[in-house]
Amino acid sequence: xxxDTQLDLIKxxxxxxxxxxxxxxxxVDWVARVWKRRTGKVFxxxxxAIRTLAQQGFLIKIKxxxxxxxxxxxxxxxxxxxxxxxxxxxxxxxxxxxxxxxxGIKDGVELHIDHIKPKYLGGKATIENGQVLCAQHNFIxxxxxxxxxxxxxxxxxxxxxxxxxxxxxxxxxAAVLEVFERYNMNGHIEWKK
Numbered sequence: 001x002x003x004d005t006q007l008d009l010i011k012x013x014x015x016x017x018x019x020x021x022x023x024x025x026x027x028v029d030w031v032a033r034v035w036k037r038r039t040g041k042v043f044x045x046x047x048x049a050i051r052t053l054a055q056q057g058f059l060i061k062i063k064x065x066x067x068x069x070x071x072x073x074x075x076x077x078x079x080x081x082x083x084x085x086x087x088x089x090x091x092x093x094x095x096x097x098x099x100x101x102x103x104g105i106k107d108g109v110e111l112h113i114d115h116i117k118p119k120y121l122g123g124k125a126t127i128e129n130g131q132v133l134c135a136q137h138n139f140i141x142x143x144x145x146x147x148x149x150x151x152x153x154x155x156x157x158x159x160x161x162x163x164x165x166x167x168x169x170x171x172x173x174a175a176v177l178e179v180f181e182r183y184n185m186n187g188h189i190e191w192k193k
Contacts, residue, residue, distance in 0.1 A: 006049050009035055014059060014069035024050065024065040057119065080115075080125045087113045090130040098134035099152035110135040116156050128160045151180040155191045 004012075009031050014022070028046045037045040050067060053059045057080075059067040082090070090113050097104040098111065105111060114133045117123030131152070133141060141153075158173035177191050 004038075004055040006031070006035065006043055006046070009038075009043075009052060010046065010049050010053060011069075013060065014067070014175065016188045017069070019068065019070050021066050021068045024067075027067075042148075057095050061094050061118075080119045080123070082130060086125065086127060086130060089127055091132055093127070094132040097132060098137055099131050099156070101134060103134050112138040114138050116153065116160060128156075128163055131156050151177065151191070154180070158191070 005183065010027065013027055013030055024047060027050060031046050031049075032043045035041065054061045054067055059069055062068055091111070095104070096111065098109065103109045111135050112135060114131050115123040115125070116129050116131055119125075123129050154173045156174050158177065159169055160174060161167075161169035174193060181191070
């Protein structure tokens with residue numbers, strides 16, 4: 001008989017509460033208590049396990065510390081991954097270099113194709129929503145958020161907002177990009193309104 005893992009226990013909780021927005025403490029308290037009762041051991045990092053399930057596409061991150069399991073979303077989750085052809089097009093468009101630091105395979109870095117707007121926030125697998133990041137900047141983005149990873153992210157977000165006719169987001173990105181230019185930050189990245 002297969003033993004349940006800590007991830008299985010978290011899944012169990014969310015499966016019992018489909019389509020409900022659940023705050024971390026509610027899940028953490030329950031899984032810590034049940035894991036201790038079932039195994040006699042302490043569940044060391046339930047927060048990380050919850051984030052892992054969101055990154056894997058099992059949970060939807062609503063906002064910081066709030067997640068939801070939606071069986072309809074899970075059914076269609078794989079549709080939001082980039083195809084091999086899309087990855088190739090994004091790599092070519094971005095010159096086979098990280099859009100933040102400009103390093104590429106020639107510099108010995110591993111490149112990733114990243115969703116500008118993350119999948120867990122509803123980001124689609126479109127060319128406009130894709131960008132090349134080195135492994136280091138992809139890790140930083142995943143752990144610190146969109147605004148700390150450089151000018152090119154705002155350029156891409158600006159272009160996506162322009163395509164979608166989102167004037168508020170476009171104006172916001174333009175204001176941020178003007179600050180980058182005023183302080184000559186990431187000057188190697190060109191931006192045109």
